[in-house]
Each structure stands twice: as structure tokens, then as C-alpha cells.
Amino acid sequence: MQLDFHYYATYCAAIIAGYSHKSSMVIAYSSQFVDCCSRTLLSRLKGPASAATTQLQLELMDARTDLIGLQDITRIWASFHFLPYDLYAKKKRASREYKNKFRLICNPNSDLLLDTVDLGLGHSLQSIGIVMHVLADTWAHRYFAGTPSLVINNTNYHFYEMPGPEDTFEERPVVFAHNPSGRDDVEKGYYIGSLYQFQEHSIMNLGHGRAGHLPDYSFIRYRYLPAWGDYEEIVKDNPSDYLHAFAQMVYALGYFRGEYDSFEKDVYAWDRIKPWEDRIRAIIRKRQLTAEADWKALGEDLSGCEIEDFDIKKYQAEYLAADKEKKDHTFLGRFFLAAMAQKSMVTGKIFQSGNLLAGISIDYSLKGFRGIREFRKLVEEERI
Amino acid sequence: MTRWRRFSTIIVGLLTILAAFVIFLLDDAYKYIILILGLSMLVSGLRYLFYYGRMARHMVGGKIMLVIGAVFISFGLFTLNLSDEPLIYLILYLLGFHAFSGLINLLRALEARQYDAPSWKLTFATGIVNILVAIASPVWGILFKSPDTLTLIYCLGLIYSGIIRIITALRRTAIVYIQ
Numbered sequence: 001m002q003l004d005f006h007y008y009a010t011y012c013a014a015i016i017a018g019y020s021h022k023s024s025m026v027i028a029y030s031s032q033f034v035d036c037c038s039r040t041l042l043s044r045l046k047g048p049a050s051a052a053t054t055q056l057q058l059e060l061m062d063a064r065t066d067l068i069g070l071q072d073i074t075r076i077w078a079s080f081h082f083l084p085y086d087l088y089a090k091k092k093r094a095s096r097e098y099k100n101k102f103r104l105i106c107n108p109n110s111d112l113l114l115d116t117v118d119l120g121l122g123h124s125l126q127s128i129g130i131v132m133h134v135l136a137d138t139w140a141h142r143y144f145a146g147t148p149s150l151v152i153n154n155t156n157y158h159f160y161e162m163p164g165p166e167d168t169f170e171e172r173p174v175v176f177a178h179n180p181s182g183r184d185d186v187e188k189g190y191y192i193g194s195l196y197q198f199q200e201h202s203i204m205n206l207g208h209g210r211a212g213h214l215p216d217y218s219f220i221r222y223r224y225l226p227a228w229g230d231y232e233e234i235v236k237d238n239p240s241d242y243l244h245a246f247a248q249m250v251y252a253l254g255y256f257r258g259e260y261d262s263f264e265k266d267v268y269a270w271d272r273i274k275p276w277e278d279r280i281r282a283i284i285r286k287r288q289l290t291a292e293a294d295w296k297a298l299g300e301d302l303s304g305c306e307i308e309d310f311d312i313k314k315y316q317a318e319y320l321a322a323d324k325e326k327k328d329h330t331f332l333g334r335f336f337l338a339a340m341a342q343k344s345m346v347t348g349k350i351f352q353s354g355n356l357l358a359g360i361s362i363d364y365s366l367k368g369f370r371g372i373r374e375f376r377k378l379v380e381e382e383r384i
Numbered sequence: 385m386t387r388w389r390r391f392s393t394i395i396v397g398l399l400t401i402l403a404a405f406v407i408f409l410l411d412d413a414y415k416y417i418i419l420i421l422g423l424s425m426l427v428s429g430l431r432y433l434f435y436y437g438r439m440a441r442h443m444v445g446g447k448i449m450l451v452i453g454a455v456f457i458s459f460g461l462f463t464l465n466l467s468d469e470p471l472i473y474l475i476l477y478l479l480g481f482h483a484f485s486g487l488i489n490l491l492r493a494l495e496a497r498q499y500d501a502p503s504w505k506l507t508f509a510t511g512i513v514n515i516l517v518a519i520a521s522p523v524w525g526i527l528f529k530s531p532d533t534l535t536l537i538y539c540l541g542l543i544y545s546g547i548i549r550i551i552t553a554l555r556r557t558a559i560v561y562i563q
Contacts, residue, residue, distance in 0.1 A: 040503070064548075064552075068555065071557065091442070097439060151446065154444070156444060198448070225444050227444050227446075359557055361559050371558030372559060
């Protein structure tokens with residue numbers, strides 16, 4: 001997913017769930033900021049490097065893919081963009097090494113999603129924004145894993161774009177170009193994807209890189225053979241998945257507002273979105289590189305307020321100017337704490353399942369504080 | 385990183401540094417470097433065969449790994465059999481490795497600068513050094529016929545790699561999990 005959904009659609013979901021314009025802006029900003037909070041940005045802000053929620057393209061190109069490097073990459077991408085579905089999934093006659101990767105495949109409605117939502121409950125709006133990002137990505141990024149892996153994330157020539165009801169073209173094969181500075185042309189069916197690399201841990205094999213940006217477009221439908229799928233074809237219906245993501249976001253936001261006693265899997269706020277469902281469906285199905293303008297117009301109609309454009313620098317001056325002891329109370333300080341809490345939780349769950357792909361996690365309640373010092377913030381201060 | 389992994393990484397790092405010094409002190413050291421490169425390719429080929437058995441046999445189109453393994457083994461054996469003018473292979477290795485690393489460093493520095501990150505200067509300097517080494521390799525190797533200088537560059541690379549391994553092993557990497 002991209003800015004159109006993580007920022008504008010998230011704003012719409014928050015307004016429909018009953019949040020004020022101001023709170024909805026905080027939630028939407030935090031949701032989008034997950035795609036911006038890189039180590040490079042954190043180094044400029046002198047923020048905690050462990051709060052990184054994404055990696056820039058060239059950070060990835062420059063990243064070491066040794067054991068520690070891979071664990072770092074997996075912590076970031078599995079925690080925020082490819083939440084694993086089943087950490088105990090079975091696969092017959094597979095080696096442990098293979099199963100560990102297979103178990104990181106992302107899908108919606110997982111146990112980890114429940115843990116993620118619970119982690120946001122009672123905490124800052126920045127926390128809720130992060131939850132919205134993670135939840136939405138479980139739909140867009142399903143069937144891929146947040147770790148560099150050829151045997152899981154590869155795709156091949158068997159990849160076809162399927163026309164929607166309004167499309168005039170016939171089903172057509174998708175041939176990905178490998179031009180990093182190129183741009184997709186959705187009308188001509190010209191798409192950019194990562195280069196085939198036969199090294200298992202090549203950064204080209206992270207997440208949905210081999211399927212290009214297709215998972216990020218709400219309008220598209222395609223069928224393909226996932227590397228892990230034993231030659232069974234998958235039909236990815238993004239319009240349906242994006243609508244489910246939106247309805248589940250509204251439900252989760254209602255839960256945060258105390259409207260439900262618990263957050264359950266496979267529950268959607270269809271009744272809440274019904275008055276706007278036709279318009280939402282139309283935005284999702286519209287064939288365009290980004291639906292920012294349409295979501296923005298919907299959001300402004302819903303709230304009657306202007307939605308300002310996303311500005312990555314909006315809260316940086318506040319953080320830089322704050323005294324050391326007050327940084328955690330700034331907008332970005334709260335975001336960083338929430339990000340570290342999410343990373344700590346997901347890494348902990350992966351480690352507890354016996355899977356070391358995200359590295360070692362030390363249970364504070366059993367062994368006290370050990371490990372990366374930056375996480376001491378989570379222990380010393382009650383999360384804001 | 386487990387304790388055993390940490391220990392073994394440090395040992396490998398120390399052995400890498402030691403190997404660099406030993407290679408540099410040998411006569412016709414570049415021939416031994418070619419031997420190392422050949423053996424590396426041979427081991428890579430065997431690893432691909434093993435990778436097929438452990439992982440890629442579950443992957444759609446995974447049989448290609450058997451072919452890749454066979455190609456690596458063949459190329460490794462070919463390299464080990466080189467007896468005349470192996471210097472050109474060392475030049476090509478150094479040129480390719482440092483040119484690619486330098487390019488990535490420079491692009492990375494430009495990206496970091498866009499974010500006003502202070503790290504861009506160090507990354508930029510590293511990129512320039514890598515590009516200079518890439519340019520220097522064919523100059524020394526072909527124009528000046530100076531294999532000793534190429535050997536020195538290769539050995540410095542090994543020492544750097546060994547130090548990075550040791551630093552990596554000593555870093556705190558565990559994440560605290562608070563329930």
C-alpha cells in the first residue's frame with residue numbers, strides 16, 4: 001500500500017469510526033510515517049536507531065545480508081509490513097530452515113494481528129496509527145514474507161493481469177521490467193519489478209519485490225504462482241482485499257474507542273461503511289497509480305475539514321528542539337516508542353516460536369534487561 | 385546471536401585477518417588468491433546443491449538451483465586449473481567488486497544527503513575510495529605489472545572483512561520482550 005491508503009484512507013476510516021478531525025490526522029500521519037521512519041532519517045533526528053520501521057531502497061542495497069543484517073531486515077519488515085500469519089505452520093517433509101521462512105508468510109487475521117491491536121489499546125494515537133499500517137498491509141502484502149527469501153518470495157513468468165468489470169483489455173501476461181528509476185504504466189500494463197537473483201538472501205527477494213508494486217494498487221487483479229505454493233495458482237483480488245482492509249480498520253478503530261469489548265478475527269464494520277460503500281468501491285476500482293485525490297475528497301466530505309498534504313518534516317523541528325527528557329513526549333517521540341514496542345513484541349513472538357530469523361529476544365520478566373540498550377526506554381518509562 | 389555463533393564469528397574474523405597477513409608474505413601471492421577464489425566457487429557450487437535439497441526443492445522452478453550448482457563447480461574447477469596469467473582474474477575481481485561497492489556507496493551518500501543525515505560524508509568518502517581502488521587495480525595490474533600491489537589491496541579487503549565480522553559478533557543484538 002502507499003500514501004493514498006495509509007494516509008488518506010486511514011483518515012477516512014478514523015472519521016467513520018468516530019474520531020475527531022484532529023485525532024484522525026494524528027492516526028493517519030502516524031500510519032503513513034511507518035513508510036518514512038528509516039535509519040537515515042533517525043540519524044538526522046538523533047533518534048533511536050531501533051525505532052526504524054522501514055528501510056530506504058539504497059539502505060537495503062547497502063545492507064549486509066549476513067546473519068545480523070538479515071535479522072535486522074526481518075525485524076523491520078515482518079513487524080511493520082508483512083506480519084506473519086502462522087508462526088507454527090506445518091509443511092510436510094520440509095527442513096527446519098525452510099519452515100522458518102514459510103512461517104513468516106503474511107496473511108490477514110492472524111494471532112499476531114490480535115497481539116498488535118492489543119498493543120495499541122490504551123496507548124497513544126501514534127500507536128494506533130502504527131496498528132492501522134500493519135493491519136492494512138496484512139491485506140495488501142499477503143502471500144509474501146518480510147524476509148529476503150527466494151524460495152518464498154519469488155515469482156516467475158506465470159503471472160497474468162485479470163481485467164476488472166470496467167476494463168476493456170483481455171487477460172494479459174505481466175512481464176516485469178527491471179528499471180529502478182522507471183515508472184509503472186497501468187494503462188499499458190508496463191510494470192517494474194525487482195531483478196531475479198538466484199541468491200536466497202538477495203535483497204531483491206524481500207517481500208513483494210518480485211511482484212513489483214502490484215500488491216500496492218487497489219484496482220488490480222492478477223493470478224500467479226507463488227514460489228512456496230506447490231504449483232497452485234493464487235488469484236489476488238486487490239479490490240476485495242482493500243475493501244476488507246478498510247472495513248477491518250474501521251472495526252479496529254471502533255475497538256480502540258471502546259465500542260467493542262474485544263477485537264476478534266474476521267470481523268468487519270460493514271454496517272459502519274455502508275453509507276459510503278459505493279463511493280469507496282469506486283475509488284478502489286479506479287485504474288490509477290495513486291488514489292490520493294479521491295480518498296482526500298472523500299475524507300474532506302466526511303469530516304468537512306481540509307486534509308493537509310503529508311509532510312515528512314512536519315514534526316521534526318519539535319523533536320529536535322525538545323529537551324532530552326521531554327523528547328519521548330513529542331509527536332515523534334511517541335511514535336518511536338510505539339514502533340519499538342511493536343518490534344519488540346513481534347520479534348519476541350517469532351523467537352518464542354523457535355524461529356531465529358528475527359534474532360534473539362530476551363523476555364524481560366524472566367531474565368531482566370539485556371540486549372540493545374535503546375529498548376530500555378520501554379522498561380524505564382511507562383509507554384505514552 | 386547465540387554464544388556459539390558469536391564465538392565462531394570471532395574466530396572466523398581472526399582467521400581471515402591472519403590469512404591476509406600470511407598471503408601477503410608469500411611469494412607469488414596472487415596465485416594463492418586465485419586458488420582461494422577457485423575454491424570459493426567450488427564451495428559455492430556444493431552449497432547450491434545442498435540448498436536445493438534443503439530449500440529449493442519446495443520452490444516453484446527450484447530445479448534451476450541444481451544447474452547453478454553445477455555451473456559454479458565447473459567454473460571453480462576451471463579456475464583452479466589456471467596456470468598461465470591468473471593475474472587478469474585478480475584484476476577483474478578487484479575491479480568488479482570495488483566498482484560496484486563504490487557506486488552503491490555514492491548513491492547511498494546522495495540519498496542520505498537528501499535527508500540531511502550526517503552519515504553521508506563518511507559514505508561518500510568510502511565510495512570515492514572504492515572507486516579509486518577499482519581504477520587503480522587495472523592500472524597497477526596491466527600498466528605497471530605490479531601483482532604485489534594488487535595482493536596488498538586484496539589483503540586489505542580481507543582484513544577489513546575480518547574486522548567487520550568481529551565487530552558484528554561483539555554488537556548487542558538481542559531485543560528485550562516486555563509482556
